[in-house]
Amino acid sequence: MKKIRFILLAILVSTVIYGCSSSGDSDEGDENTLTFGVTDWTSTVPPTKIAGKILEDMGYDIEEIDADTGSVYTGMSEGDVDIFMDSWFPAQRQYIERYSDSIESISVSYDDANSGMVVPAYMEDINDVEDLKGNEDIVNNEMMAIGEGDPAMQDMEKVIDFYDLDIEMINSSEAAMLAAAEGEMDEGNPVLFYGWRPHSMFDKFDLKILTNEEATEQEGLFDSSEIHVIANKELEEKAPEAFQFLSNWSISMEDMEQMIAEIDSGEDPDKVTEEWIDNNQDKIDDMKNGN
Template sequence: MKKTLFILITILVSIAMYGCSSNGDSEDTGDEDKPTLSFGVTNWTSTIPPTKIASKILEDMGYKVKETNADAGSVYTGLANGDLDIFMDSWYPAQRQYIEKYSDSIESISVSYDDANSGMVVPKYMEDINDVADLKGNEDIVNNEMFAIGAGDPAMQDMKKVIDFYNLDIEMTNSSEAAMLAAAEGKMEEEEPVLFYGWRPHSMFDKYDLKILSNKKATAEKGLFDKSTIHIIANKGLEEKAPKAYKFLSNWSISMEDMEEMIAKIDNGKDPDDVTQAWIDNHQDKIDKMKNGK
């Protein structure tokens, strides 16, 4: 009888200890206990591949995932107030003001790639225009106009500073990315001079022979449009909310070459889910390292 009672007590204690252990780490109890993770998604082509890839991997890890489409300002606001958890396409220093503004509630948890670039773009057949300073006195060759993305984008605020820094007689025509590219493409199809905003990674560099103008003086003196690093930004509550997801994203990295290849395929009509799944299928070793630590 005593032996039977001892066995029963041992079993009950073991169950109690297992219950306490399970409640202490909900992510180990099963997929149903894992939280839903919300991604902020801008309409930039560079946001789609990393968001899709990370979402698929996190779903495979047992998380539910949802995406919220918004402009950059709204994405950062959502991250700051906790409505969003993750943003896969934060450009630094172009978007530094958001990171600084919300530094109490958001954080950079990894660098996706560090060789991105952005700025004024012209076709390579404009052989005499290679630096922003070359536009001074030659603004009329582009009809004193620069096609650009939405005026509310942080990069456009810095672009206005560049124009003012060189005292260029140029007005920005702001619109969506698609409208900007359509206007620029119309000019390039006729091999006319054109000035517009561009960045890498982007399929525009796969489709056309383009160059980002160097910006030596303004970069040296003001730090405007220096090379960019692309960060993964998260709400500071993510580590506590989803520690395994946080660990995975903390080890995240992807090459700009892979990014441009995927963007080009998507722009050419391939399904983003198929394109990003192919990347996942071909990079399982890399993904395992990101999940488990480098």
């Protein structure tokens, strides 16, 4: 009987020790894990993959969470997401303002992005948004667009209202929007949809982003954009080396557009981004060292 009690006691002590050890390992693992928010935009993939691979080499464990824009920002504000590599300013400024107590912009990837209403170049008479006024029927009074929850779509509604256009936005995913637009362009039909650079659509098709001079001047709608890296404010304390690296992050729009086009054509995103890393070691070293 005493022998049985001894065995049971030994098992209990071992279980408690193992449990404490496992709990400690888990906490340490959580501290070393960095989570990236990933939207379904093609422009999010290259910078997320590149930053993630570099941070893995620096000793961090990397996780990705796929979510819509609003959920990514909410996740960052609650500490479930550490980093978002593809924040568009000023279109997504509302999220930064809403969650200013817990998230912050830590760097600018590139500052020459652009977005707005897009038409194929063969629509020669439509060059400014105002050119659509009275001609909405040539695009069936429709504009194909991405998810209505995206802040840019709210600004796009303001543009439509500003010019008093008889146009309805048809919201869907990026892939569905582009498939529908491509179908129209294959037939040579007029079509209006939402577009942005960097994106492979400009590599694949001859497109133009409509100028928006009056609304930009009076309302600041769809002026040129900057792409920011956003992080939870606890990142600097949690992962100081990662914070320093990301604070010095930058990548050219031309590099981004080339990688997006390669990925869209079927190349493996890991292979494409690893090639960028191999070709830009000096730049990466500068970002790590703060030069």
